[in-house]
Amino acid sequence: MYILVISPVLLTMKNENLPLLIEKYINGTASPQEREQLLDWYRSQQPEQVEWPAATETEETETYNRMLSGIDQQIDQQIDRTYKAPVPQTKWYYMAAAAAVFLVGSLAVYFYNDQPAAAPMPALSFKNEVKPGGNKAILTLADGSEVVLDGATKESFAHQQEVNIARVGEGQLSFDRQSDTQIPASTAVKYNVISTPKGGQYRVVLPDGTKVWLNAVSSIRFPSYFSAGERKVEISGEVYFEVTKNKTMPFRVISGDQALEVLGTKFNVNAYANEGQISTTLAEGSVRLKRSSSAASSILKPGEQSQLKTGKSKLAPKIVTADLEEVLAWKNETFIFNDTPITEVMQQIERWYDVELVYSGHKPDLLFTGIIPRNSNLSTFLKVLEGTGGLKFGIDHQKVIIQSIR
Template sequence: MSTPLSDQQEIEIMEKIAGLLLGREQGTLSEADARELQHWLDQQSEDHRAFYDDMTTSPVLETSLRTMQQVDEVAALDDVWNRIGVNVDAKIVPAKRVWMRWAAAAAIASVVVISSAIIILHKQKKTLETPMAARYSSDVLPGGDKAVLELADGSQIVLDSASNGVLAVQGNASVLKKDDGTIAYTAAGNAASQEITYNKISTPRGGQFKLVLPDGTQVWLNAASSLRYPAVFTGNQRTVTLTGEAYFEVAPDASKQFYVNVPRGEKTPLNVQVLGTSFNIQAYPDEPAHSATLETGKIRVITNDNSVVLAPGQQAQAAANGQFKVVNADLDEVLAWKAGIFYLQDASIQEIMRQVSRWYDVDVKYEGNITQQFIGKIPRNTNLSDVLTILESTGYVHFELKGKDLIVRP
């Protein structure tokens, strides 16, 4: 009995076949390649061969084949979304590929090379028997720039509806909402003599926000996250406290080291000592592993007596007991949320739904067990129904949306 192919192996086969098909259309195939392609075609079912023959007459064949070769990516994405009826401006998506895993992928790989959209349409004929309107009795808009600023006296300002300009004065620091919506601090006077006052920015589910700290450090907060920080940094340290997920670009200051503290409930706290850098921290309470991922520079990740210094491209994954596992990270995957993308790389439905729940502010309920994993990239600026439609196209999962309750079924 042959060993089942992994998702990545299936993808590699599809890419190889795409290249062979493109070569045949361009008349550049060698005899050996032509035999390999014909052998693969002979293994497909009669229905799939017929579907392939029909699709190869399409005038968009070569463009679609080139999609798999990462040529004219924006046009290819436009084609995908238009064909599945998703109203998306694909030009904002910096994706190199748009893939979805589907049932018996090797058996219908010929569909893949025509385009992701055609695959989806082909699968929908078999799997989406219940009308979409009946299953999605409501829809949810994507998240956006939403946050609440809590000042030192406990008063709160809803940032997404606040006017531009000075929002508050904290000691000798002014809190500004800039024209681009960013919150920033400007300090006046002698910071060392000021009483330390703390502010906190919190994003709800369905929110994200960008903040410029008093030292010029830029912070992007993901949904359901918070950052507590002083209105003015004093002394020889700059320390902030994070829950959830954030990306940092730390302003260099050799005289004041930058620290990010991450309380983790009953788990060992996670601390990051910054040595001038850009990095991402993910520490959601509902995620099994918390991580710090370095993009540039150098950071030291600390839990109790354990510590590790990361090089660019490395990720420290912290267990509940404070032990580290250092791995090479896929930075495109880690930073996809900041680029406005759901990045699925061998992702379980549970992993995907945790992201969906935070971004669309819905409560997920499972009816049945789904063990398949998914590969793909989906823009985060799409309505929830569009995301569900794309996921359903795999044939592995089905959804029903009732208000804020999202039911997930095999």
């Protein structure tokens, strides 16, 4: 049985008719109206499974071959219609809408390249499986003691300055301050740190009710309670916030060279040290941000992204339009890539699957477009990338060997 996951739009079309429509599209027998209906369904990017049974293994093979043949025809037609000049030698381009299909739970993405194939490379293999990451983190309390959060109980397991610390759900920690308690102004504030390792993610509710999502290899430092006039946290890695509104207490986020201020909003900050920039994407509300060493600031609007170069750069942040679905995919348990350099895709694999990347030969200069569930095993993810035709992978314990075949 083939399982395809394509992106449907909310149409009157019944789900049971989709396999027939897909089959007609592949075979070239779909009417113009049916083709447009299927393409509209694909463009909406709301994953849904569609199944059709194959009676025998031979029938499965025939269906698979017909599908590939149909996609190849789409690619050839698109090239003839669109590209008059040569395609750049070092880039691969996503060419056909019909190519955005999951095969056996994975996305098959097809590219076109006009350069000849290189000589055959030594065969690589998947010697073992690597499971995806999950809910795990470490809480470091002010006294230096550590709590492994993936093993914490649901009941309160710590108490700090009139604040109860408890796991309130799978992968979620809460700092619940008792509203009827008063903490003397002279009391020194205690700070906590929650950090996720490779292959980890976690959520936390701060003492003011602000919700925080931590991606892999990320951290947040915050006080056990917020004193009057300010709510300030420090982060590294990638963190998503849903800030509780409080006009009298602005919420500040410090991430490396960047300082960000909000009153109440939803935003994502990507501040991995090895990525060369801090990307702040606003989903809702408004934020003001600036370089820590500069008085100049920028205001973000919903749907915009600030890109602040790190290191010795003194440039103001660049403001661009963001793809919110792609930026927030990690929070929604999905990988979404739109013409993403394969090296950046591999960085996400490295963090989420807790693996070491080993490039055999030169690093490939390819772009990838696709949608892959974050709960996929590593071999499934790599087989999707191999489907582009330009890469081969091997797994050896916690190492991933990447080999370019172009």
